[in-house]
Amino acid sequence: MRALEKLLDRIIQRVNINLRELGFDVTPYVRELIPRMQMFKFYAFYGITPHHPLNFQFTHSNLAGSYFLGKCRVTNSLLYKSDIRGDELKKKGAVFQFQQFEIQTTRDEQIDIEDSFLIKTLVHNFSHDPETLEKFFIKDTISMHYANIHGSPSDGCFMGPFSTVDLTTMHDCVIGAFSYIQAGEISHIKIDPGTVWVRSPDNFNFLYRYDNKLLNKYINLTAGNRPKGLLFDFVEDHKKDFERIFSLVNIETPRSIPGSASLDRYAVIKPHTNISENVLVAQRAYLENAWLGKGANAQENCYIINSRLEGYDITAHGGKIIEADLGKKVFVGFNSFLRGRPDARLTIGKDSIIMPHTIIDISDPLTIPPGHITWGLVTNKKDLETNSMPISEFSKIETRCSMGNMIFEGSGASFISAFRHRIDHILEANGAFFNGAENKGHAQKNQSISFNTIQPYPMGELKGLYPSIIIQP
Amino acid sequence: MNNFIVKDLMVPLSEYATVQEGSTLFDAVLALEKAQEEFDYEHTPYHHRAVLILNKDKKVIGKLSQLGVLRAILPKNELIQQIEDISRFGFSTSLINSLREKYRLEESILDDIYKKAVRMKVEDYMQTPSEGEYVDEKTSIDTAMYQIVLGTHLSLIVTRGDKIVGLLRMSDVFAAVFHAMKSGELTE
Numbered sequence: 078m079r080a081l082e083k084l085l086d087r088i089i090q091r092v093n094i095n096l097r098e099l100g101f102d103v104t105p106y107v108r109e110l111i112p113r114m115q116m117f118k119f120y121a122f123y124g125i126t127p128h129h130p131l132n133f134q135f136t137h138s139n140l141a142g143s144y145f146l147g148k149c150r151v152t153n154s155l156l157y158k159s160d161i162r163g164d165e166l167k168k169k170g171a172v173f174q175f176q177q178f179e180i181q182t183t184r185d186e187q188i189d190i191e192d193s194f195l196i197k198t199l200v201h202n203f204s205h206d207p208e209t210l211e212k213f214f215i216k217d218t219i220s221m222h223y224a225n226i227h228g229s230p231s232d233g234c235f236m237g238p239f240s241t242v243d244l245t246t247m248h249d250c251v252i253g254a255f256s257y258i259q260a261g262e263i264s265h266i267k268i269d270p271g272t273v274w275v276r277s278p279d280n281f282n283f284l285y286r287y288d289n290k291l292l293n294k295y296i297n298l299t300a301g302n303r304p305k306g307l308l309f310d311f312v313e314d315h316k317k318d319f320e321r322i323f324s325l326v327n328i329e330t331p332r333s334i335p336g337s338a339s340l341d342r343y344a345v346i347k348p349h350t351n352i353s354e355n356v357l358v359a360q361r362a363y364l365e366n367a368w369l370g371k372g373a374n375a376q377e378n379c380y381i382i383n384s385r386l387e388g389y390d391i392t393a394h395g396g397k398i399i400e401a402d403l404g405k406k407v408f409v410g411f412n413s414f415l416r417g418r419p420d421a422r423l424t425i426g427k428d429s430i431i432m433p434h435t436i437i438d439i440s441d442p443l444t445i446p447p448g449h450i451t452w453g454l455v456t457n458k459k460d461l462e463t464n465s466m467p468i469s470e471f472s473k474i475e476t477r478c479s480m481g482n483m484i485f486e487g488s489g490a491s492f493i494s495a496f497r498h499r500i501d502h503i504l505e506a507n508g509a510f511f512n513g514a515e516n517k518g519h520a521q522k523n524q525s526i527s528f529n530t531i532q533p534y535p536m537g538e539l540k541g542l543y544p545s546i547i548i549q550p
Numbered sequence: 551m552n553n554f555i556v557k558d559l560m561v562p563l564s565e566y567a568t569v570q571e572g573s574t575l576f577d578a579v580l581a582l583e584k585a586q587e588e589f590d591y592e593h594t595p596y597h598h599r600a601v602l603i604l605n606k607d608k609k610v611i612g613k614l615s616q617l618g619v620l621r622a623i624l625p626k627n628e629l630i631q632q633i634e635d636i637s638r639f640g641f642s643t644s645l646i647n648s649l650r651e652k653y654r655l656e657e658s659i660l661d662d663i664y665k666k667a668v669r670m671k672v673e674d675y676m677q678t679p680s681e682g683e684y685v686d687e688k689t690s691i692d693t694a695m696y697q698i699v700l701g702t703h704l705s706l707i708v709t710r711g712d713k714i715v716g717l718l719r720m721s722d723v724f725a726a727v728f729h730a731m732k733s734g735e736l737t738e
Binding site for chain 1: 611632635636638639640641648649653
């Protein structure tokens with residue numbers, strides 16, 4: 078137990094040293110956040126498949142309730158109920174295109190977590206940093222509940238709850254709660270809560286900032302307290318269903334699942350759920366009375382409740398869809414919270430884009446017409462007027478546009494094209510276009526997966542730490 | 551030029567604009583105006599651009615430049631702060647200026663400027679000199695030039711032992727360099 082305490086002290090100190098320039102002390106945010114009992118109560122588990130390199134190295138770490146897939150190394154770290162999903166890491170010999178350079182990887186890429194504390198965090202995708210193609214590092218970093226580290230090497234950072242850093246290398250940064258950052262590279266910057274920033278230098282720059290007073294209702298974090306707000310309560314309210322799934326060794330797959338679809342055994346499936354062909358349901362996803370049409374997917378920490386997704390819809394990591402009807406090919410970005418009511422449903426027309434970290438929370442019925450892009454906080458039709466636009470109109474922006482709390486500069490066409498390209502890539506990677514022989518993706522490949530569990534020392538000086546383990550073929 | 555030392559080009563402290571700690575921004579601007587009027591422009595065409603702040607023992611504790619005065623009078627409301635924050639996110643100067651123009655009408659910088667200036671204390675806006683802004687009066691101008699250029703200072707505070715005796719202004723160093731160039735041209 079003492080070893081665990083020393084490890085936490087060491088991580089806090091290292092992160093604080095990195096963030097000293099920003100005057101940010103992580104201690105009150107994380108010191109007593111997770112009861113120590115919890116950290117040795119849960120087992121860790123890893124997946125074995127014929128499609129991903131088997132290479133796990135765990136040293137002097139606590140891995141409570143965490144999941145590992147692909148090539149990962151964890152050293153001197155605390156990982157609490159986190160998903161380290163290495164199924165999109167670059168393979169040896171892969172060519173990475175960066176500007177005019179084509180760089181070949183010399184070995185299989187590895188997720189390398191060192192001196193870090195990740196709480197209910199998802200790590201996914203691959204390093205987009207051309208300087209570190211074979212190592213997706215997460216070093217001296219603390220991330221809080223439901224943060225997403227997506228293709229983003231990180232060194233010396235603090236990420237608030239429900240924050241996402243996407244395809245961006247970060248050094249010595251503080252990312253506020255519910256902020257989404259996709260900016261290539263950031264350093265020595267403190268991002269306020271509720272900042273949605275998507276920047277491609279010389280192409281476009283999108284910035285939306287939540288009114289903090291309004292955001293606090295959904296998520297807020299103060300020193301010395303657990304995160305609070307509707308988003309956090311919503312997830313906590315569904316925790317029990319996951320505990321049941323994790324406590325069972327074997328779970329039967331429902332017979333109604335098509336052969337081309339993948340339903341992770343660590344997903345919660347409640348009655349009246351329909352899963353069509355080529356659907357992917359990732360671990361820690363929650364479906365209740367949900368209709369998922371062909372090629373739709375629900376990624377980690379997604380909740381789809383009393384809703385219908387027509388097909389080829391993407392619900393990115395942490396997306397929540399409640400009492401809603403989505404047309405075909407609707408993209409719902411990371412950590413978005415879309416909540417209609419039984420008597421006030423939310424309808425989203427086909428080919429629409431819901432930007433990452435969007436909150437739509439309505440008490441009267443609301444329809445977003447087909448082909449629209451929507452961002453920020455929408456609680457009624459009036460909000461929609463300043464937080465949504467036809468994609469065709471957005472594509473016509475050539476200089477700048479400002480609406481409500483949103484500022485955009487650059488080429489709207491490039492921005493939309495980047496999103497479209499990414500949506501197609503996600504559908505392809507997830508196996509949405511599988512035709513029975515070709516275009517296999519995660520939905521098909523993840524079917525042949527088995528899980529092993531590992532446990533920490535149950536008592537003594539090392540209580541809570543996992544023994545050093547190397548798992549290789 | 552080769553033999554010049556700092557003392558040869560500095561403005562003596564007695565000729566420089568100074569105010570006491572506790573003075574207002576308006577006092578500082580008046581002191582600067584007075585010093586400019588009384589300054590002997592025979593040897594240099596350049597105006598003073600800063601006011602030195604002295605404590606009760608007549609020691610220099612800070613410097614308030616023209617830039618510092620302009621910075622001090624900029625409105626600091628929430629809206630302006632938001633625009634300044636936005637500039638951290640890599641937007642163009644043109645976009646940031648368009649936002650400033652949009653919100654300028656709500657509070658112009660010059661609205662009630664006198665009332666503001668008599669409320670503002672110089673010590674809240676002065677710049678405390680860093681170690682690299684002091685130079686001994688016997689230092690060669692060549693060496694002082696390095697200090698000005700590498701530190702991007704508009705002036706250096708000149709010392710004699712523990713005492714501050716004057717200011718070496720970048721404009722005077724430039725004038726000397728310019729003069730040396732012209733002399734060279736004539737002898738070529």
